[in-house]
Amino acid sequence: MEEKCKYIKEILKAINRPLPKLKKTFEAEFKLLLKYAKDKKVLDVGCGSGRPADKLVKHCKEIVGIDIDNQMVKKAKKALSKFKNAKIIKMDALSMSFQSNTFDFIYATYNVIGSRDEIQDKKKLIKEMQRVVKKQGIITVIYWKNNKPTTEFLKIYYPYVEGKSKSIYRFTSRASYVGIGVFERPAPSSIEKLFRECGLKKVKTVDVGPVWRATIGTK
Numbered sequence: 001m002e003e004k005c006k007y008i009k010e011i012l013k014a015i016n017r018p019l020p021k022l023k024k025t026f027e028a029e030f031k032l033l034l035k036y037a038k039d040k041k042v043l044d045v046g047c048g049s050g051r052p053a054d055k056l057v058k059h060c061k062e063i064v065g066i067d068i069d070n071q072m073v074k075k076a077k078k079a080l081s082k083f084k085n086a087k088i089i090k091m092d093a094l095s096m097s098f099q100s101n102t103f104d105f106i107y108a109t110y111n112v113i114g115s116r117d118e119i120q121d122k123k124k125l126i127k128e129m130q131r132v133v134k135k136q137g138i139i140t141v142i143y144w145k146n147n148k149p150t151t152e153f154l155k156i157y158y159p160y161v162e163g164k165s166k167s168i169y170r171f172t173s174r175a176s177y178v179g180i181g182v183f184e185r186p187a188p189s190s191i192e193k194l195f196r197e198c199g200l201k202k203v204k205t206v207d208v209g210p211v212w213r214a215t216i217g218t219k
């Protein structure tokens with residue numbers, strides 16, 4: 001547990017210092033999310049430390065962020081504390097306590113869908129998102145395009161990791177920790193298939209800047 005905390009702390013530092021490629025991706029992501037979130041009731045699944053909800057919040061009618069991790073919930077609460085239309089709740093995305101047909105738009109960014117440890121059943125996640133989105137509402141998951149091992153991939157996207165965050169390398173290279181902080185980069189066809197199996201329509205996948213893609217569907 002202590003190692004997991006250390007890992008999360010390092011990742012949070014890294015997230016705040018992305019390379020230009022990733023910065024461009026964050027900008028493209030914001031544009032995409034804003035298109036669907038403007039003036040709507042929005043759910044951020046696996047909200048992490050509150051990015052990108054902290055920017056979207058000004059444009060939404062209401063935004064709720066959920067995360068399974070205590071540290072993340074604490075961070076997100078802090079990041080969004082000054083907004084009356086924002087709420088952060090500790091909740092498992094695989095069994096949400098919201099009623100069906102609650103939100104206009106639901107998103108899960110930054111490869112939440114590829115969290116190998118906590119999201120072992122991707123279909124369950126999409127099914128839950130489909131259940132709590134309103135009819136005609138939109139859901140999207142955003143995930144990495146590339147398919148490199150996590151250690152290599154961290155070096156590419158987070159120069160900060162180089163030298164300073166040895167704990168990440170140690171952590172991700174230890175077989176006993178495979179799962180925690182080790183992410184899959186799923187194939188878009190597999191995600192689109194899950195969307196359709198969960199009853200979503202108008203399913204499509206689009207590029208989100210240079211390094212991410214988004215699969216989008218309508219209930």
Ligand SMILES: C[S@@+](CC[C@H](N)C(=O)[O-])C[C@H]1O[C@@H](n2cnc3c(N)ncnc32)[C@H](O)[C@@H]1O
Pocket residue numbers: 045046047048049050051052066067068069072091092093094108109110111112115118119
């Ligand atoms: C890579 S972070 C993404 C954070 C944020 N969405 C962002 O874009 O910066 C993935 C997040 O998903 C959360 N998560 C993983 N499985 C979850 C689950 N079953 N329920 C809720 N949150 C989960 C993790 O705790 C983590 O904060």
